[in-house]
Amino acid sequence: xxxxxxxxxxxxxxxxxxxxxxxxxxxxxxxxxxxxxxxxxxxxxxxxxxxxxxxxxxxxxxxxxxxxxxxxxxxxxxxxxxxxxxxxxxxxxxxxxxxxxxxxxxxxxxxxxxxxxxxxxxxxxxxxxxxxxxxxxxxxxxxxxxxxxxxxxxxxxxxxxxxxxxxxxxxxxxxxxxxxxxxxxxxxxxxxxxxxxxxxxxxxxxxxxxxxxxxxxxxxxxxxxxxxxxxxxxxxxxxxxxxxxxxxxxxxxxxxxxxxxxxxxxxxxxxxxxxxxxxxxxxxxxxxxxxxxxxxxxxxxxxxxxxxxxxxxxxxxxxxxxxxxxxxxxxxxxxxxxxxxxxxxxxxxxxxxxxxxxxxxxxxxxxxxxxxxxxxxxxxxxxxxxxxxxxxxxxxxxxxxxxxxxxxxxxxxxx
Numbered sequence: 065x066x067x068x069x070x071x072x073x074x075x076x077x078x079x080x081x082x083x084x085x086x087x088x089x090x091x092x093x094x095x096x097x098x099x100x101x102x103x104x105x106x107x108x109x110x111x112x113x114x115x116x117x118x119x120x121x122x123x124x125x126x127x128x129x130x131x132x133x134x135x136x137x138x139x140x141x142x143x144x145x146x147x148x149x150x151x152x153x154x155x156x157x158x159x160x161x162x163x164x165x166x167x168x169x170x171x172x173x174x175x176x177x178x179x180x181x182x183x184x185x186x187x188x189x190x191x192x193x194x195x196x197x198x199x200x201x202x203x204x205x206x207x208x209x210x211x212x213x214x215x216x217x218x219x220x221x222x223x224x225x226x227x228x229x230x231x232x233x234x235x236x237x238x239x240x241x242x243x244x245x246x247x248x249x250x251x252x253x254x255x256x257x258x259x260x261x262x263x264x265x266x267x268x269x270x271x272x273x274x275x276x277x278x279x280x281x282x283x284x285x286x287x288x289x290x291x292x293x294x295x296x297x298x299x300x301x302x303x304x305x306x307x308x309x310x311x312x313x314x315x316x317x318x319x320x321x322x323x324x325x326x327x328x329x330x331x332x333x334x335x336x337x338x339x340x341x342x343x344x345x346x347x348x349x350x351x352x353x354x355x356x357x358x359x360x361x362x363x364x365x366x367x368x369x370x371x372x373x374x375x376x377x378x379x380x381x382x383x384x385x386x387x388x389x390x391x392x393x394x395x396x397x398x399x400x401x402x403x404x405x406x407x408x409x410x411x412x413x414x415x416x417x418x419x420x421x422x423x424x425x426x427x428x429x430x431x432x433x434x435x436x437x438x439x440x441x442x443x444x445x446x447x448x449x450x451x452x453x454x455x456x457x458x459x460x461x462x463x464x465x466x467x468x469x470x471x472x473x474x475x476x477x478x479x
Contacts, residue, residue, distance in 0.1 A: 075157070076154065079152065079154040079157050080154060082152055082157075082159075083151070083152035083154055086150055086151075086152055086159060087149070087150065087151055087152065090149065090150035091149065092147060092148065092149055092164075093147075093148065093149070093150060093161070094145060094146070094147050095115055095122070095145070095146050095148075095161065096117075096143070096144070096145045096169070097115040097116055097117045097121075097143070097144070097146075098115070098116055098117070098141060098142070098143055098144075099113050099114070099115065099138050099139065099140055099141065099142045099144055100113065100114045100115075100116055100121070100140050100141070101113055101114045101140070102138055102139060102140050108128060109128035109131070109132075110125060110126065110127050110128050110131070111124075111125065111126040111127075111131050111138065111163075112124075112125050113125075113126075113138065115144075115146060115161065122159075122160065122161055123158060123159075123160040123161070124146065124148065124160055124161040124162075124163050125160055125161070125162060125163065126148075126162075126163040126164075126166065127162075130163070130164060130165075134166060135176065135179035135180060135183060136168065136175070136176065136179065138166060142168060143168065143169040144166050144167060144168055144169060145166075145167045145169060146161065146163045146165065146166050146167075147163070147164050147165040148161040148162050148163040148164050148165075149161070149162045149164070150162075174280050174281070174284065175280070177287075178280075178287055178314070181287065181289055181292075181314055182314060182317065184289075185289075185292055185314065185317070185318065186317075190292065190293075190296050190317075190318050191317045191318065195296070196320045196321070197300075197301040197320045198301070198320075199269075199270055199301050199303070199320065199321060199333060200269045200270070200301075201335065202335060203231060203269035203270050203333060203334070204230070204231065204232060204266075204267075204269055205231075205232045205234065205265075205266050205267060205268050205269055206224075206231060206232070206233055206234070206268070206269060206270045206271075206272060206333065207233075207234045207235075207236055207256055207265070207268050207270075207271050207272070208220060208233060208234070208235050208236065208272050208274060209236050209238055209249055209252045209253070209271060209272065209273045209274070210235070210237070210238065210240060210272075210273070210274040210275060210326070211237065211238065211239070211240045211275070212235060212237035214276060215276065216274050216275065216276050216326045217235065217274075219326060219327050219330070220233070220272070220274065220326050220327065220329070220330045221233055223327055223330035223331060223334075224330045224334050227330070227331065227334045227335070227336050227337060228334035228335055228336070228337050229337065230337070231334055232266070234265060234268075236252045236255070236256060238251075238252050240275040240285070241275075241278070241282055241285065242285070245285035245286075246285040246286070246288035246290065246291045247290075249273060249285070249286075249291055249294075250288075250290055250291050250294045253271070253294045253295065253298055253302075254294065256268060256271065256300065257299065257300070268300050269300075269301070270300070270301050270302075270303055270333055271298065271300050271301070271302045271303070272302075272303045272305055272323075272326075272329050272333070273286075273295070273302060273303070273304050273305065273306065273315060273319070274305040274306070274326040274329065275305075275306045275307065275326070276307070276326070277307045277308040277311060277325075278307065278311075283306060283307050283311060283313055286304075286306045286313040286314065286315040286316075287313050287314045287315070288314070289314075291314075291315060292314045292315060292317075292318045293318075295315055295318045295319055296318045301320045301321070302319045302320050302321075303319060303320065303321045303322075303323055303329050303332070303333060304316045304318075304319035304321070304322050304323065305322075305323040305324075305325060305326040305328065305329035307325075308324070308325060309324035309325060309328075321333075424470070427468070427469060427470035428470045432467050432468060432469050433452060433467070433468040434452070434453040434465050434466070434467050434468075435450065435451060435452055435453065435465065435466045435468070436451050436453055436458075436459065436463060436464070436465045436466075437450075437451075437463075437464055437465075438450040438451045453465065459478050460478065461478055461479065462477060462478060462479075463477070463478045464476070464477055464478075465477075465478065
């Protein structure tokens with residue numbers, strides 16, 4: 065290309081030659097690095113950021129049409145692998161990566177895989193409520209799929225025995241961590257129906273898959289796709305009780321019910337026998353009281369009907385009652401209205417009287433109030449106009465007074 069270049073180039077021509085040179089030789093590249101200076105254009109929705117390592121960096125852009133398919137939002141400091149084309153922006157003479165795909169690294173990679181599988185199974189309908197099997201209100205037999213060691217099993221047994229001692233609990237021990245965990249749980253889900261069919265287990269009402277809390281790596285076996293499908297295909301209702309309340313796994317979304325913790329699962333699937341006994345006592349008392357009240361009422365009604373003179377004209381009795389009620393209602397209304405009106409008239413009279421005798425009203429007519437000084441203490445260091453003068457004889461020559469008019473106050477001296 066060098067031989068074909070003109071002797072003198074414009075800036076635009078040079079940038080165009082560089083654009084062709086770079087873009088023809090770099091189709092797609094995969095870069096690993098850290099995201100920095102991440103920004104989302106408020107109007108267009110395009111992503112603009114920098115990918116850097118220990119010694120270098122390069123600008124990157126991901127258009128809105130591509131970033132809409134991302135299952136996460138990139139952040140500064142996130143380690144990622146990006147796939148894109150190296151392009152040149154001629155207007156500035158900058159080269160950048162036109163990003164097509166972004167994948168997180170490390171723990172972020174697990175989260176990315178989790179979101180991908182979650183989206184896939186969601187689109188297939190494995191999470192739909194219509195597929196959720198209802199749990200029996202009073203279960204008799206429950207199988208725990210969990211480790212035979214640890215506190216999870218013992219806590220579950222203690223809670224269920226306290227709440228509902230009628231429940232029978234069966235353990236199917238499995239590995240709940242490591243490479244073989246997912247396959248052992250899948251095996252348990254397929255084996256339990258065979259054990260029921262062969263009469264080695266009674267009819268099972270609920271299967272509980274349980275595990276204590278841990279890191280995302282510890283809980284990863286419960287994000288296995290084959291396990292999710294096995295849970296979905298189970299004919300017996302499955303409760304997922306994996307991790308702590310803040311932990312979510314694919315198994316939780318596919319199961320018929322998700323419990324925040326194994327202990328919570330024990331509370332959810334069992335009724336409280338104390339409440340059941342209390343409710344039975346209340347219902348028994350209600351039934352006895354209801355039946356007795358009905359019988360007493362019928363006996364009294366029959367006696368009244370048998371001895372009533374008005375047996376042949378019940379409508380007249382009812383109409384008389386209606387008329388009396390109307391009369392009572394009218395009387396009460398009239399009394400109430402008269403009393404309210406009387407109180408209103410009294411209030412108006414008092415307001416009018418108070419208005420006529422109020423000092424402000426007299427001042428408005430041209431009168432004035434004269435006050436003279438009164439010493440507050442014996443040292444005569446403080447005084448105030450506090451005493452109202454009602455007689456001219458109460459004033460002395462050269463004595464200071466305060467005259468209060470309707471709109472203001474004025475000080476004066478007696479001459």
